[in-house]
Amino acid sequence: MDYNNFFKSKLDNLKDEGLYRTFREIDRHQNLFPKALEYNEGHNREVEIWCSNDYLNMSQHPEVMQTCIDVISELGTGSGGTRNISGTSSYHVGLEKCLAELHNKDRALVFPSAYTANQSTISILCKNIDDIEIFSDELNHASLIEGIRNSGAKYHIFKHNNIDDLEKKLNDCDIEKPKLIVCESIYSMEGIRSPLKEIVRLAKKYNSLTYLDEVHSVGLYGPSGSGIAAELGIDRDIDIINGTLSKSFGQMGGYIAANADLIDYIRSFAPGFIFTSSINPSVAAASIKSIEISKVAETLRLKIRENSSIIREGLRSVNIPFIDNESHIVPILVKGPLECKQISKLLLDDFGIYIQPVFYPTVPKGEERLRVTITPKHSKADIDNFISCINEAWNILNFERAESKNLNSRA
Ligand SMILES: Cc1ncc(COP(=O)(O)O)c(C=O)c1O
Numbered sequence: 001m002d003y004n005n006f007f008k009s010k011l012d013n014l015k016d017e018g019l020y021r022t023f024r025e026i027d028r029h030q031n032l033f034p035k036a037l038e039y040n041e042g043h044n045r046e047v048e049i050w051c052s053n054d055y056l057n058m059s060q061h062p063e064v065m066q067t068c069i070d071v072i073s074e075l076g077t078g079s080g081g082t083r084n085i086s087g088t089s090s091y092h093v094g095l096e097k098c099l100a101e102l103h104n105k106d107r108a109l110v111f112p113s114a115y116t117a118n119q120s121t122i123s124i125l126c127k128n129i130d131d132i133e134i135f136s137d138e139l140n141h142a143s144l145i146e147g148i149r150n151s152g153a154k155y156h157i158f159k160h161n162n163i164d165d166l167e168k169k170l171n172d173c174d175i176e177k178p179k180l181i182v183c184e185s186i187y188s189m190e191g192i193r194s195p196l197k198e199i200v201r202l203a204k205k206y207n208s209l210t211y212l213d214e215v216h217s218v219g220l221y222g223p224s225g226s227g228i229a230a231e232l233g234i235d236r237d238i239d240i241i242n243g244t245l246s247k248s249f250g251q252m253g254g255y256i257a258a259n260a261d262l263i264d265y266i267r268s269f270a271p272g273f274i275f276t277s278s279i280n281p282s283v284a285a286a287s288i289k290s291i292e293i294s295k296v297a298e299t300l301r302l303k304i305r306e307n308s309s310i311i312r313e314g315l316r317s318v319n320i321p322f323i324d325n326e327s328h329i330v331p332i333l334v335k336g337p338l339e340c341k342q343i344s345k346l347l348l349d350d351f352g353i354y355i356q357p358v359f360y361p362t363v364p365k366g367e368e369r370l371r372v373t374i375t376p377k378h379s380k381a382d383i384d385n386f387i388s389c390i391n392e393a394w395n396i397l398n399f400e401r402a403e404s405k406n407l408n409s410r411a
Contacts (some may be wrong), residue, residue, distance in 0.1 A: 006144050018337035026354060028052070030060040034377050038354065047348060050355045050372050050386060055328060056219055056300050057377050058290040059250030067289040071282040078086065079278040083267075087278035091285040099243070102218070102226050102295075103257035104235045109267055110284070110318055112276055114215050114244035114254025115143040120272025121240065121256050122147030122182065122211060128269065129153075132178040135169055135208070137161065137194065139187050142361070144213060148182065153215035160187075163198045170206040179208035185228035186216045189363050189371060191329030196228060200237045207237045219248020220304065220328060224295040245283070249290040253279040254359070303376035306330045307383060311374055312404070313389035320394055323369075330372040331358075332390070341370040343393055351389040 014020045024051065025039040033054075038047045071091065081087035092110060095158055099108035111117035122144065128134050134148050134155040148155050156173075159165040166181070173179065176279040181203050183194045196212070203210045214227040222231035225248065229235040240262065245253040256266065267273060308328050315322050315332065323331040340357035347353040359368040378386075394401070 007032040018341065024348070024354065024356070026062070028054075030065070033057055033060055034375060034382065035353070038345070038348070045352070047261050047352045047354045048382065048386075050353060050378075051370075052373060052375065053247040054250050054374055055248045055304070055373065056250065056294055056297060057375055058219075058248065058294060061250070061293060063252065063292065063293065064290045068282045068286040070286040071260075075281045077282065079280050081277060082275065083278045084274065089281040089284065091281045091288065095284040098291055099255050100257055102224070102291060103241045103243070104226070105257040106239065107263040108255050109263050109273065110245075110253055110255045110279060111273055112253060112279055113246065114213075114242060116272045116276070117242055117254035117256050118143035118213060119147040119150065120270040121242070121266050123150035123272075124266060125211075125240075125269040126151035126153040126180060129178050132180060133173050134180045134182060135166060135177040135220075136182045137184070138180060139189070140184060141188065141213060141215070144184075145210075146209075159192055161192070163195055163202065166199070167202055169270055170202060170208065173206075175206065176201050179203075179206060180211060181208050182211045182213075184213040184215070185329055186214075186329070188216045188329065189358065189369070190323050191325040191327035192227060192323070193325075193327070197232055197234060200234050204237075210237070211240045211242070212238045213242045215242065215244045215247060215254075216329070218299075218329075219241040219291075219294045220301060225297065225301065226299050240265060245279075245287045245290075246296060249287055251283050251287045251290060252372055253287065262280055286332065300376040304374060307374045307376070307378055308385050310380065311372065311386070314383060315390075316404060318387065318391045318394070319403065320390060321402040322401075322404050324404040328374050330374065332370040332372060333402075334365060334368055334370060334399065337365075337368050339397070339399070340370065343397055343399070344370060346393050346396065347389060351393065353386060353389050 026036050027034045034049045035046050036049050037044045047275055060098060068387055087140050096108045132153050134153050136148055136155055136157050137160055138157045139160045156169045157171050165301055217228045219225040221228050229238045238256045240256050242256050245251040257328040321333045334343055337359040340359055344355055344357040355370045355372060356372050
């Protein structure tokens with residue numbers, strides 16, 4: 001076999017379909033955010049970021065940075081091993097306590113990322129429960145899908161946020177069989193919430209376990225930023241809550257929170273937890289500090305709500321189509337991967353506005369978008385400038401204008 005030819009032809013196909021990804025080099029200097037420096041062929045210039053998941057800008061919070069520096073001075077950089085073999089520091093243990101408390105659960109378990117947390121937990125959970133059947137929302141994140149597929153268990157995909165379809169599928173399954181429902185609390189590419197209370201009601205009715213990905217809600221929603229399950233008062237009803245340290249908390253790593261036996265079970269059996277080095281102690285310590293600060297960051301959360309309303313109003317006023325929701329995520333619909341790349345490039349090159357285009361496989365084909373994320377650091381002047389730039393770019397490219405879209409109707 002001509003291996004190189006194989007790789008090259010696969011890449012050529014990807015390029016022909018407009019699905020090839022290019023990474024822009026963006027240095028987010030502290031104190032500048034949402035401004036940053038873009039490096040391009042030896043030059044650098046100031047741009048403004050509109051697609052960061054550092055939702056509360058905790059990665060550049062002075063106290064969080066100082067904590068990280070202090071712990072590096074104290075313990076060095078790496079953790080030195082897996083959790084079992086010299087890689088558990090007092091900061092790892094402290095972080096797990098802090099996360100368990102945040103989610104009102106007995107215990108938590110930290111992984112190198114929320115991706116591995118999802119993938120490893122679901123796969124080992126379902127691999128070992130005979131005859132379990134999994135019920136998964138059709139827009140679930142790749143990490144959840146990987147976990148489900150790797151488990152080898154039988155799975156059913158229910159229509160996005162569609163309770164009737166979920167119930168029909170649960171009802172078709174033998175009531176005696178073990179079950180797991182897997183969903184997210186806010187879908188990251190649409191900013192729309194799942195009908196969580198209804199899902200919990202069905203889980204009880206059909207005797208199913210529940211697995212909830214709160215990656216895009218922790219830090220931002222619920223009491224002290226503890227997530228949407230907590231906001232709805234059903235955190236104790238969800239069996240496993242998953243979250244990340246890399247978005248609102250501005251660090252690196254992911255976790256699950258659940259009852260003591262379940263956590264001990266995953267800790268003892270999940271290869272994706274056992275056979276990998278633990279996160280750096282400095283990252284664990286910075287995460288604790290970041291969570292402490294986020295818990296009392298009501299002003300920042302309020303500012304995000306205000307900013308997202310202003311940006312939605314601005315887009316509405318110039319008839320640029322977006323998915324309407326009440327979250328910090330504003331998906332602007334640009335159908336077609338090439339068109340999406342084109343406007344993203346124009347915005348960056350001519351207006352200094354950085355939003356990465358999002359296309360397949362991150363979103364279904366035909367649903368390409370610019371996923372705008374709003375932070376408390378974006379000012380009213382930044383938002384006004386953003387609306388004016390995108391409006392002009394829309395004119396230059398002669399894109400169709402339309403009203404916003406309420407995707408809840410998809411259900
Ligand atoms: C819904 C969802 N779950 C999990 C992850 C993985 O998070 P992490 O970056 O911590 O691996 C992501 C990443 O963007 C996500 O969007």
